[in-house]
Every structure is written in C-alpha cells, then in structure tokens.
Amino acid sequence: MSHYYLWTIGCQMNQADSQHLSNYLESQGFQPAASMESADLVLLNSCVVRQSAEDRVIHQLASLKALKDANPSMVIGLTGCLVDSNIPQLQKRFPQVDVFFGPQAFGNLEEWMAARSVTKMSPTRHPACSRNGEPVEGPVLPTAFVPVIQGCDSFCTYCVVPFRRGREKSRPIAEIACEVKELVRRGVKEVTLLGQKVDAYGHDLPETQDLADLLTELNTLNRLSRIRFLTSHPQHMTTRLIDTIARLDKVCEHINLPVQSGDDGILTAMRREYTVQEYRELIKRIRSTIDGVALSTDVIVGFPDETEEQFQHTLELIQEIRFDSVHVARYSPRPGTWATRHLKDNVPHSIKRSHKKLLEATQSKISLEINQQLLGKNVEILVEGIEKDKWRGRTRTDKLVFFPDTVYHTGKLLQVKIEKASPWWLEGKPT
C-alpha cells in the first residue's frame, strides 16, 4: 500500500487536522493519490455541523461503498465529527469503513495501522516539535493553521461541536511556540491560531494564561510575519485581548466574531450568553481600539420559532454594524443538541431560503461599498499561490486579492495597488 486520498469538509479545524494527517501519512512513506479511485487508503474527514455537510459525507460514503465492492483491498477510514462514541453503530451503518477515529484521535489510526502492519514505504519521519505526539512535517506553504484549543464548553443549544470534540483543552504556550518556530523554519510566514472559541484559550492551563499571552509570545518570533486567530466568541473577547491585538505588529487586524442573531429572544434560546446591546458595545470597543480592523460574523436564520420580526432585527443589525463579510447558514437540527430535543424545526424551508438570500444580498452591497474604498490604494498582501492564471493573496484584513504577473511570487509580502473591487475579492497590480 502506498497511496492515500484525504477528503475534507467543514471548518478550519478539520482542515488543520487533515494537514496533520497528511503530514503523518507522508512521514510514514505514503504518497498522495491523484484520485479516490486510484488510492489504496481513503480517509474522509467529516463534518456534521449542518445537515448539508452531513449529506455530502453520506454521499461520499455511498460512492466509497461501490469502490470498495470493486476493490476490496482498499482501506477506508472515517474521522471528524460524524464519528461519535458509538463505533459499533457506525460500523453497522457503514460496513465499508475499516477504521473509525474521532476528531484528532490520530493515535487510534496509528495503532490500527500498526496492528495490521499496513504497508509503509520508506518512512521519512524526523524528530520535531510535536502535536499529540506527532512530528511537524509536510509541504512548505506560506500559511499554516495551528490548533491551540480543542473542544468547546459552551453548549449553544443548536451546536453539536461539544458532543463531538469534547471539553475545552488548551495546548501549553511553549508547545505551540515550538511548533510555530518549526513552521517558520520551514518557510511559513503566517499562522492562524485555531479554536472553536480561540479567545477562551488558556483558562484551563495550570498557570493562568490567555490568548493575549500567546499572541505576545508568538509576536517575538523572527521571520514570522503575520498571526491570525479563529473563531472568537463575544463572551471571551476581553479588553486586555483587544488592547493586545492593537499593540502587536504581527497580529492581523481581522476578527471573526459570530453574532448568530440580532434578536435577544433568539440569542437566549440559542444560549449565546450575550445580548445584542452587549455585542454592539463590544464592536464599538474593538473599532475604537484597533485601527482599520475588519470584522466578519456568522448568522443562523430560521432558528425554531424565529418570527419575521426577529429576523428583521438580525437584518437591521447587519445593516447597522456593516461587517466586512457575513456567513449565513440556515438552521438545521443536529442530533443530540438541546434544540433538537426540545424545539420544533418549525420555520419553513422556503422562509429560511429567502431570509438567507436577503441577508446575503444586503451584505454583498455593504461588502462592495467597503471594498470600493480601497480602489487606488496600496495594500500589503501575502501571496498564497496561483488561481486561474492569477496570483492570489490576502491582506492583513483577510481580503482576497488577485493580480497578474509572470514572476513567481508564492510566499512573498507585496504591495498591490487596487484597481478592481467586488464584494468578495479585489484585483490590482504589484507596485
């Protein structure tokens, strides 16, 4: 066995886990396969946060069943949030899968492979800083995700994450700094620190440390140019953290701060632990402290019992705050959550669809107006790669910028003069 195919869906945490899995498999001598069909080992990294994501995973599993029937020696693994503690039931449901392991339970895959002597080519593992006991390896890209806190203690009533990823657990600052140093040594210029509630980082560590301490430590690393962090929870965004973001030169001026609803009744039903007014005041504090900060948010439409008036409150909040970008999701009941057990999914699909469309159209207009303010201005971008014959990079404020050039630019920090703006991207020329 020598070729693997890794299919990933879901949040950045899943992407980080998949990067880690790829590094592990390649350190064991596996090579990426060009397609699922040509792989000896197929791993699906699943997401069940929304019904639509779960449906796509189930569809992939159905396709894999046909592949496995045609090629019984193919090994199939399933990880991510679809894998709960009831493995026997999963085995019954998906007999085509050989190995199940929960999010970040990389050791279970390793044990399974060792027990079955799954063939390796020539291992290339080198000792390095470890995450869950595994080395940092992998291809050199200018950006990398670094999980810093796992799990979530919040139990928002609609969310399945705490049931699948467990309670909050922060990694020690020294371990994270070691990993980031190693990434920088290998050419990484920008790291994104990840957590379901990244701003809750550190509260569970023996010495009281927080995200501000971690950012301060990483800001001292030579040759690291940028630090980002995802996703924040309004309840944990402290004044100390906001001041630290404003003070540290490498920490980018972009905060993703999910609001989920603009109505206090819905926020209470979601158990989000803040009011709309508290959220407004937080945004005001962030904007008055961090120069040029860009803000993005997440919203759920069609939560059980949401009335037209409550939806209008969300729409009004989006118009009032003028985020740089908004991600809108339609509510879907997730097995095991409080909302699924106690509330009826009673907002019709047609209303959810039209509310989502209306919010997205409203936000597109706002995003375009914000992006148009950059026309004729120079912005610094970190070039991440090439897409459809154009170089692609991001500003410190997380705006996507394209530019044409014949010279190789991946990994460079460049000044680009903006000439075109859309709600979703900018285009310009290097200066």
Ligand code: SF4
């Ligand atoms: S904060 Fe709420 S929505 Fe976010 S992961 Fe935790 S439970 Fe889910």
